Amino acid sequence: MNGGPSGFNNAPITRTFVIACCLFTILFGIQGRSNNLGLSYQDIWKKLQLWKLIVSVFAFSSTPELMFGAYLLYYFRVFERQIGSNKYSVFVSFSIIISSLLQLFAQAFLNDPALSRLTSGPYGLIFSSFVPFFFDIPVSTRFRVSSLSFSDKSFIYLAGLQLLLSSWKRSLIPGLCGILAGSLYRLNVLRIRRLKFPELIASFFSRLSLPSVGGTSPTPPPRNVPSFAARPVEGNHGGPMSSAPEPPEDSIATLVSMGFDRNSARQALVHARNDINAATNILLEAQAH
Incomplete structure (x- = not known):
């Protein structure tokens, strides 16, 4: 099972996101600061370290999380191809903003010392994408292992489960907030699914990201x-x-x-x-x- 034709053709937003995640994770990993990048209610509201709102979205806490996260982001590029880069950029922004707010509210409400700092990475976007994946991507192959039944979608779910439980409660909360954000988008809250960014903003990612492997994209059909x-x-x-x-x-x-x-x-x-x-x-x- 795959997310369509190989490479990042017609998926500049996804390409930019994957490249940014790799660069941020490697950069902060080399500096030994990966464990201090996750969202923290204290850092944002009391210390006003707003820069962590951006960094926490792109930098994973560890290399295994980067591997699973980048794989899922790469697979979910099929949704950018489905709705177009402009509307997909709205989905990305909505997922990140709503899930981040929900994470901060969860920290304040639960008041659990173990959740004083959540794990970092684009959990909101990744787990928001599982909502359309569940509803819109059909099962094409089913198979059995012993008495258990699986489908070709099972591998994506397993990768998501591994990422969701990678840091136990510190990663579970961001994942659940992402699923909730994706559900709100699907329910078209505030008619978000009809919103589009100005073309200048959406096309910025196409110019920002690196060229796709494999040369120039073919001329698009009608x-x-x-x-x-x-x-x-x-x-x-x-x-x-x-x-x-x-x-x-x-x-x-x-x-x-x-x-x-x-x-x-x-x-x-x-x-x-x-x-x-x-x-x-x-x-x-x-x-x-």
Whole structure:
């Protein structure tokens, strides 16, 4: 299971965020200050160290947290491709601001010495993204290990669980606040899902981040028209397939129920060899242009 085509094409916000997280984590890790970067009610409200509001969003407390966090951020780039970088930047800002406020309120309310400083890192954004991941990304493969049933989404959930429990209560609170922030966004509180930033602000990230690996992005196709529609489906040896397998009707119905056009859904499944998850990514990629 993946988050669409490899690389950061059409995902400049995600690319900037991942690069910033890596740089901040390494920088403060070298200085030995990683354990003092998490949100603290005392630091923000009483000492007015507002710079920690920014640093705590980007710098993870440890290398393992960075690895799991960067992997999840990279996977969740599929949502930026789905709704576009402008609206995704609104989602990022909303998730970070709301989850950070909720974390500070939780510290003040619980008054637990163990929670005097929470773990640092973009927990708010990562766990907000689990809300659309749960509702909008379909299961394409199911399998069993002994008596336990798993799906291709299980690996993402396991990575999230590892990150959520990495520092026990210090990471559990930021994760739960992120899930709550994502739920508020999905409920369209204050019509947040209709909000868009001025194009100048949204395009700033495209100029700020490094070029994507793999060269220049292809010319985007017309909106809602899948880019594979005008080219033949290729076989294993590079030539056009003489007879592509007809997609199952239930797979087409699943994509149609998600709001995609029936003909586009069928073509996506043909191109993806009836892999419904890959077909979904193709359709989302086409829709994002």
